[in-house]
Amino acid sequence: MADCTRGAFFEISNFPAAISQNGEIDSNSPDAAIIEKTKKGDYLIYPDEDFAQKIELNSAPLGEKEPLQEQNTLKIGDTLLLLFAGEHALESAKKIDFSKWIIFNTESGTIEDVAEFGKIRQAVEKRALTGSGLAVCPKGATCGFFYKSVFGAAQPQAMSPLDTTSGEIRCPLCWLKFDLGDALSIASHESLRGDPILGSEEMLRFLPTAFDGEGNAIDPAGMPSHDIACPHCRKKLPTGYVDLKRHIFSIVGAPSAGKSYYLSVLIKELQNSVFRHYGASLKDLDPSGNMLLTQMKNRLFSADTPESAILAKTALEGAMYEKYPRFGKMVSLPKPMSYILSKDLGAKTESAALIFYDNAGEHFEPGIDLEDSPGAMHVACSDAIFFLFDPAANRNFKNLLHDNPDPQLKIAGRLDQQDTILAEMEVRIKRILALSTSEKIQTPLAVMLGKFDIWKDLLGEKLADYFENGELSEEAVERNSEILRNFMLKTEPSIVAGAEAVSSNVKYFAISPLGHSPIKISEGNSAGKIAPVPSLLNPINVDIPMLWVLRQLEPSIMQKRA
Known part of the structure; x- marks a missing residue:
């Protein structure tokens, strides 16, 4: 016999044997149950005639002379016992680990949790369970006690609302x-x-x-x-995620702005630039989780023809999304793509996890319910926001580029709501962070003016070289940002107003993931689609906004390479 809460063993060899209400053999305490051995070698148990309290054998009231199985549970008041009968009783008892208790769901047939005995109630209530249908037993036992019989009904803890300030x-x-x-x-x-x-x-x-x-x-x-x-x-x-410093990056843009192309090119360009200029490495932290982005990057840079270089549009419920439980319901959220940025500093290695998402542009549009479809809520908890502006969708840019043959400027039916998306982003961030309309976040916000190869001649002023003596020049970032901001104030001031209403730390960058005008495919399965020409890929400044952010977040890693 084993006392489950104390882990104490009693070997019974003399029969009949009396079990006291305290779970002891032949003690001075009142007898609760009697075990006797039959001539055939079987064991029977029955309540002592003078004991009035409830006794349960295998979770049922103990009646008259019940036969014992190889393993049995016996509950006398608050005392929990395991009885082992038969030739190998002692060996079976020694296999029990009383420091670990299994919380078993008898209705679903699954294990809910494992906990110390004193923490079982806490574990059940923490998972918002009522205790109904649950059984508990020490590890190694083949039978257990119903949760409610031992602990009574659980009082599930209410799911706490999203708190962006607690937890490490x-x-x-x-x-x-x-x-x-x-x-x-x-x-x-x-x-x-x-x-x-x-x-x-x-x-x-x-x-x-x-x-x-x-x-x-x-x-x-x-x-x-x-x-x-x-x-x-x-x-x-991701493996090692909890041991690293962690940075979440949000890439925001309208549908078809080119976010997938941007991400695919960014990873390749960033891997090269952090090593070339800073001696740091950027590697997969979660290769299986990054698989889709890796495939897009490889598809783009390994393509032989425009048709094979086309990247599929990210859909709201597409392969880049997965269903996750969140606040009690299953919702569709973007899969994170995780990388580790590290650098050997001699005495130690500095490392940080970088997390990216390829969101469908529709997730940033007004009218998307935050609770039912919270796929873009990462903007409120990100360490930097990258807003990708698409000039090819903007009326003012189109008017200035009316003679440009780029097919991206000729797409009919595109609704330019990029200023509205910025406004929606501001509302979401301030709502989630409980900020007033006049408050701003300090999170870095990079406004990336895309497809620079199309409109660079409109700028009228040459941008400074971003690198000086082998590292990113803060003066060049500041000067170029001011040039681009002034240009946008003349061309599309709503973007400047929207960005600077969100953050007090805004910079403007001119980028082009492709570096050339794509072509419109005229025949085949991809007829009518616009595709890059692999031989003309020549990314422009794609890594610069990220380097600007990393210089702020990881200054020890982003020191000039010796």
């Missing part, structure tokens, strides 16, 4: 914060496939209570677990 870690998937101690581990053993929230195909998420010598959490089946998940959305986090 912000999830890159649902953007909610949490403390490291609340992070969930992801089970490794195949028998633990099935999570009560994410479904039968996902491995169980659990709050770890035991760890191996290397610091890996041990799952309920005894296997080391190497992956961790956000406690809010329960999705797997």
Whole structure:
């Protein structure tokens, strides 16, 4: 017999044996139950005739002379006992780990969590469970106690509203914060496939209570677990994410502004420039999570023909999105693309995680409900915002470029609402951060004037070289930004007004991911589509806005290469 809460063992060899109400054998306390051995070697248990309290055997009231199985639960008041009968009873009892209690959902057949006995109620209530249908048992046992019988009805904790100020870690998937101690581990053993929230195909998420010598959490089946998940959305986090400094970057723009092309080119250009100028490296932090962006980058730079270089438009519910649980309901959110920026500084290595999203432009349009479709809420918690302005969609630019043959200027039916998107972004940010309409954020905001190769002759003034003595020149950034701001004040002042209503830290950049005018395909499956010409790819200043931001966020990494 084992006392579950104390982990104490009692071997019973003399029969009949009396179990006291305190879970002891033949003690001076009142007898609660009697175990006797039959001539056939079976064991029977029944309540003492003078004991009036309720006794439960295997979660049912103990009646007259019930037979014992190989493993049994016995509950006498608040005393929880396990009874092991048979030839191998002692060996079975020694396999039980009373420091870990499994919280099992008998209705779904899944494990909800693993916790110390004293933390079972907290674990159940933290997951907003009522206790209905739950059973608890120490690790290694094959039978358990109904939760309500032991703890009564649970009082689930209400889901707290989004709080952008508490917690040391912000999830890159649902953007909610949490403390490291609340992070969930992801089970490794195949028998633990099935999570009560994410479904039968996902491995169980659990709050770890035991760890191996290397610091890996041990799952309920005894296997080391190497992956961790956000406690809010329960999705797997990139390896090493919680140990790094983390920066979320939001890229905002109208539908068809060219955000996918920009991101695809940016990663390639940034990998080259941070190494060339600063001796730093930019690598995949989550290769599987970055797969779609990697495929787009490879498709663009490995293409032989314009048809093979076309990147698909990011759709609201497309491959760049996934369903995540957020505040009790499944919502579609953009997949994060995670990279690690690092530099060897001699005595130590400085590293930071950089998180990007390829949002559908429609997510920034007015009328998209934040709660049902929160796909662009990352703008409120980002460390920098990059607004991609598309001159080819703007009426004033089109009028100035009416003789330019670029097919992007001839697309009919495009609605230019870029100033409205900026205004919508301002409203969302201030609503989520509870700012007044007159307040501004200090987050860096890079206004990127795209397709510079089309309109650079309109500028009338030459931009300074961004690099001086091998590193980004702050003076050049400031001077060029002022030139471009003045140009926009004459051409489309609403963009300047909208950007500077959002942030007090705004700079303007002229960029071109392609560096040339694409062509309109006239035949084949891609007829009518506009595509870049691979041999003419010549990106212009695509990495400059990001370098400007990184100089502010990671000054120790972004020091001139020796």
